[in-house]
Amino acid sequence: KQEVTQIPAALSVPEGENLVLNCSFTDSAIYNLQWFRQDPGKGLTSLLLIQSSQREQTSGRLNASLDKSSGRSTLYIAASQPGDSATYLCAVRPHTGFQKLVFGTGTRLLVSP
Amino acid sequence: GAVVSQHPSRVICKSGTSVKIECRSLDFQATTMFWYRQFPKQSLMLMATSNEGSKATYEQGVEKDKFLINHASLTLSTLTVTSAHPEDSSFYICSARVEGAADTQYFGPGTRLTVL
Numbered sequence: 467k468q469e470v471t472q473i474p475a476a477l478s479v480p481e482g483e484n485l486v487l488n489c490s491f492t493d494s495a496i497y498n499l500q501w502f503r504q505d506p507g508k509g510l511t512s513l514l515l516i517q518s519s520q521r522e523q524t525s526g527r528l529n530a531s532l533d534k535s536s537g538r539s540t541l542y543i544a545a546s547q548p549g550d551s552a553t554y555l556c557a558v559r560p561h562t563g564f565q566k567l568v569f570g571t572g573t574r575l576l577v578s579p
Numbered sequence: 580g581a582v583v584s585q586h587p588s589r590v591i592c593k594s595g596t597s598v599k600i601e602c603r604s605l606d607f608q609a610t611t612m613f614w615y616r617q618f619p620k621q622s623l624m625l626m627a628t629s630n631e632g633s634k635a636t637y638e639q640g641v642e643k644d645k646f647l648i649n650h651a652s653l654t655l656s657t658l659t660v661t662s663a664h665p666e667d668s669s670f671y672i673c674s675a676r677v678e679g680a681a682d683t684q685y686f687g688p689g690t691r692l693t694v695l
Contacts, residue, residue, distance in 0.1 A: 470622075502686075509583075509672055510623075510686040555622060565611060565676055565684065569622040 468493045468560050470570035478576045479546055487541040487573045489556035494537050497559040500567070501530050501541050504553045513554075514541070518561075546577045581607045583675050585687035592663055593695055600658045600690045602673030608653035609675035613684065614646075617670040629656040663694040 469492045479485055489499070498517045502510040514523045514530040516539070522531040529542040539556055553574045557567040582605040592598050602612055610631045615623040627648050628636045635648035647659040656675075660667055670691050674684040 507670075507689070507691065509585075509688040510674075512684075512686075557623075565613070566625060566628070567613075567623075567684070569615075569624075571622050 468496075468558060468568045470556060470558055470568050472554075472556060472570040472573050474573060475571065476574040476576075478578065481546060481548060481577055481579050483546050483577075484542070484544050485546055485575075487543070487554050487556075487575070489539040489541070489570050491537045491539075491558050491568075491570075493560065494534050495561040496534065497561050499530075499532055499539050499556060499558050501528075501539075502555045502557065504555060504572070506553075510555065543575075546575075548577050548579050551575055551577050581605075581675070581677055581683075581685045583673065583685045583687040585671075585673055585690050587690060588688060589691045589693075591693045591695065594664055595662055598660045598663055598692060600660075600671055600673075600692075602656045602658070602675070602687050604654045604675040604685070607675075607677055609656075609677070610653060611676040612650060612656040613674045613676075614648065614656075614658050615672045615674070617672060617689075619670075623672060626658075660692065663692070665694045668692055668694045 473488045500515045501513045516532040527544040532539045553572045555572045556570045584603045586601045612629040614626045617623045626641045629650040631650045637643045650656040672689045674686045677683045
């Protein structure tokens, strides 16, 4: 059974810092991995999707890497801003299963001005 | 981008009543929709996969008679929580798969259910 864990569970940083969020998964046989953002009481916004054959994806100040063999992904946020405050979730799509996503436990990020 | 809506956004009901939650894809057709449940400070757990015109596929441990799913059209799926109890209080989120874009799911804003 695929399990996805995120570390740290919570993170508080001052504005401007670069930070790294970690995601690990137990079964390396994945189809892809996604990073999402969730604001309090809201749905999810997809940030980055990495296919199993890819090593990283970039969008603006965000960079996500994937090391499938070791079961790890990181989300790098450059020059953090208060507007980045949210919960960040990673999710893997198992190699089998039609579009099922297995979500991690999430990292709650607070960026203070 | 594609938009998914949910209605209602928040509902409070008495124990024993049934509650229906709607999930709509506003500007695209979705043959497949997914229903998730999220408890406070926990991650999303897939409850069921909803397929247009056929029976939903439920995850292990999810009672199909408790959580009725209907996907009668390509833009609407409904989740009915029957005989709700306080332990059913949770945040319910749906997502819809964009036809022809196998890797893309768009998520609704969620429905907060509180059962008194």
